[in-house]
Amino acid sequence: xxxxxxxxxxxxxxxxxxxxxxxxxxxxxxxxxxxxxxxxxxxxxxxxxxxxxxxxxxxxxxxxxxxxxxxxxxxxxxxxxxxxxxxxxxxxxxxxxxxxxxxxxxxxxxxxxxxxxxxxxxxxxxxxxxxxxxxxxxxxxxxxxxxxxxxxxxxxxxxxxxxxxxxxxxxxxxxxxxxxxxxxxxxxxxxxxxxxxxxxxxxxxxxxxxxxxxxxxxxxxxxxxxxxxxxxxxxxxxxxxxxxxxxxxxxxxxxxxxxxxxxxxxxxxxxxxxxxxxxxxxxxxxxxxxxxxxxxxxxxxxxxxxxxxxxxxxxxxxxxxxxxxxxxx
Amino acid sequence: xxxxxxxxxxxxxxxxxxxxxxxxxxxxxxxxxxxxxxxxxxxxxxxxxxxxxxxxxxxxxxxxxxxxxxxxxxxxxxxxxxxxxxxxxxxxxxxxxxxxxxxxxxxxxxxxxxxxxxxxxxxxxxxxxxxxxxxxxxxxxxxxxxxxxxxxxxxxxxxxxxxxxxxxxxxxxxxxxxxxxxxxxxxxxxxxxxxxxxxxxxxxxxxxxxxxxxxxxxxxxxxxxxxxxxxxxxxxxxxxxxxxxxxxxxxxxxxxxxxxxxxxxxxxxxxxxxxxxxxxxxxxxxxxxxxxxxxxxxxxxxxxxxxxxxxxxxxxxxxxxxxxxx
Numbered sequence: 001x002x003x004x005x006x007x008x009x010x011x012x013x014x015x016x017x018x019x020x021x022x023x024x025x026x027x028x029x030x031x032x033x034x035x036x037x038x039x040x041x042x043x044x045x046x047x048x049x050x051x052x053x054x055x056x057x058x059x060x061x062x063x064x065x066x067x068x069x070x071x072x073x074x075x076x077x078x079x080x081x082x083x084x085x086x087x088x089x090x091x092x093x094x095x096x097x098x099x100x101x102x103x104x105x106x107x108x109x110x111x112x113x114x115x116x117x118x119x120x121x122x123x124x125x126x127x128x129x130x131x132x133x134x135x136x137x138x139x140x141x142x143x144x145x146x147x148x149x150x151x152x153x154x155x156x157x158x159x160x161x162x163x164x165x166x167x168x169x170x171x172x173x174x175x176x177x178x179x180x181x182x183x184x185x186x187x188x189x190x191x192x193x194x195x196x197x198x199x200x201x202x203x204x205x206x207x208x209x210x211x212x213x214x215x216x217x218x219x220x221x222x223x224x225x226x227x228x229x230x231x232x233x234x235x236x237x238x239x240x241x242x243x244x245x246x247x248x249x250x251x252x253x254x255x256x257x258x259x260x261x262x263x264x265x266x267x268x269x270x271x272x273x274x275x276x277x278x279x280x281x282x283x284x285x286x287x288x289x290x291x292x293x294x295x296x297x298x299x300x301x302x303x304x305x306x307x308x309x310x311x312x313x314x315x316x317x318x319x320x321x322x323x324x325x326x327x328x329x
Numbered sequence: 330x331x332x333x334x335x336x337x338x339x340x341x342x343x344x345x346x347x348x349x350x351x352x353x354x355x356x357x358x359x360x361x362x363x364x365x366x367x368x369x370x371x372x373x374x375x376x377x378x379x380x381x382x383x384x385x386x387x388x389x390x391x392x393x394x395x396x397x398x399x400x401x402x403x404x405x406x407x408x409x410x411x412x413x414x415x416x417x418x419x420x421x422x423x424x425x426x427x428x429x430x431x432x433x434x435x436x437x438x439x440x441x442x443x444x445x446x447x448x449x450x451x452x453x454x455x456x457x458x459x460x461x462x463x464x465x466x467x468x469x470x471x472x473x474x475x476x477x478x479x480x481x482x483x484x485x486x487x488x489x490x491x492x493x494x495x496x497x498x499x500x501x502x503x504x505x506x507x508x509x510x511x512x513x514x515x516x517x518x519x520x521x522x523x524x525x526x527x528x529x530x531x532x533x534x535x536x537x538x539x540x541x542x543x544x545x546x547x548x549x550x551x552x553x554x555x556x557x558x559x560x561x562x563x564x565x566x567x568x569x570x571x572x573x574x575x576x577x578x579x580x581x582x583x584x585x586x587x588x589x590x591x592x593x594x595x596x597x598x599x600x601x602x603x604x605x606x607x608x609x610x611x612x613x614x615x616x617x618x619x620x621x622x623x624x625x626x627x628x629x630x631x632x633x634x635x636x637x638x639x640x641x642x643x644x645x646x647x648x649x650x651x652x653x654x655x
Binding site: 183190193196211219234236260276 | 340348349354387411519522607
């Protein structure tokens, strides 16, 4: 596990990779190179990166519709991710999944789903497997404030607590489910408050501070590995862009003030982390710019790789739908 | 018009100590229950107006829901960012509006934010946080009655309130932060999840309250020099090998020996330069800022902290006046 400067710079790099990846996605949607839904993670990078840098490679994550930040944070390959978005055969799901289905079992990325809260029971299942196999792996399940109101969320948290499973429920509370403030739809001020009903610790953490999320996740992971059971972490964060690309074209009226957006942008996770690295003399401005340039190159390379890759062949349409051989009944 | 301000922090008591220690969890519906009792107390003694911080909308509105109090209520018109500055801004607004007392629901952090700009308005702090020293575990009903009596001038605030000490952190020449209980210097470089629970990360602490029955850094100092509200003075402790150790409840459910390198009593006005770099400053148990190598930082003990209402003294003074008799 990296620590010290190696950890801090890895966090910076992964946050920048997500930002650049999703800025590129925005451009691709605008130019119609990328079709279909795309939900960018810009503004929330510290949550996934803080959490995933507290995990081992063999630990698991599950994600949701805002689906690019989680796998990149876990060390996913931006080339295969970009190829998947463009529906290419070299993509993570051979081009059949698209933006909301990036998975890499080799590094514990169990995948995402566009159905709100549907990945939470999957995470609980993975945690049950980990406990039954006694293999010390923990699961972090990312979900949003909107998903926190789904029935599957309740079922997953309850069962995880009953069986004391090694899972961390990480609510990325970006405060709006599409355009609806969580303050209008969640009965408690903090989603972390709900933990008490599941007899697990509930912790509220600053989702714009990568080290805050990292530190809280380290402790929750330790508790899970020690057999202490699940934890509910709520990272209070903010989505700088609209829920999905193109949504602004159909919005009738603003759902948040310019002042609010500006205030959260002042707490940009990449700017905060970069400023801290410089102030603490951990890294120089030049080193940070070098990471930025390297990231820019990596995303350009990923885009080029994706563009040059072939589409899947029509005859592959029905491959990979079922495991082969089928599990015995 | 006798008015009281209420600043209730919905985020208090939700930090990482619920994982690393057995931190108490106070759900917001319990905070609403406390507020309902506070409001009943305020109403009973005849307070005419209650101002709420809008951030506590869910708490304040929840407490008012279905009630039929005689006093006027107002959610003050200030920008809300659901952050600590909301409490500071709300307190300053309430001060300017002439409230006679401010009731807080929260922990040491909430009260620190409120006390920053409250000047001479007395504060009545009800505990809903984790390692609380400044606020008290007090029944809401009697807290409301006491705040109401103070705001109406029924009792003499000079008799029933005590002035707290505070610690001032001067950064590059200006007082930038205060602490109401403790100011610690940590070896950690980052603020992170804020709370302090691992004593091996601490270099030194300054205390203006050292309560033997408290939890946290204050309890460590209490084994060397107990300091309660109104005692005056402070203590400065450096951690490490040198002068033995003290056994203290450092976090909920954690009683540990803590090594003391050296310690000394502080008097009001004493100032100490913070030399450790890299380091983080923790105010009342919460890491708040990382010090830059180029920062000049010093800590000064001040006797000019907020006025704190004593509920027992207030109700006793009112009883001795026969105020509640018919």
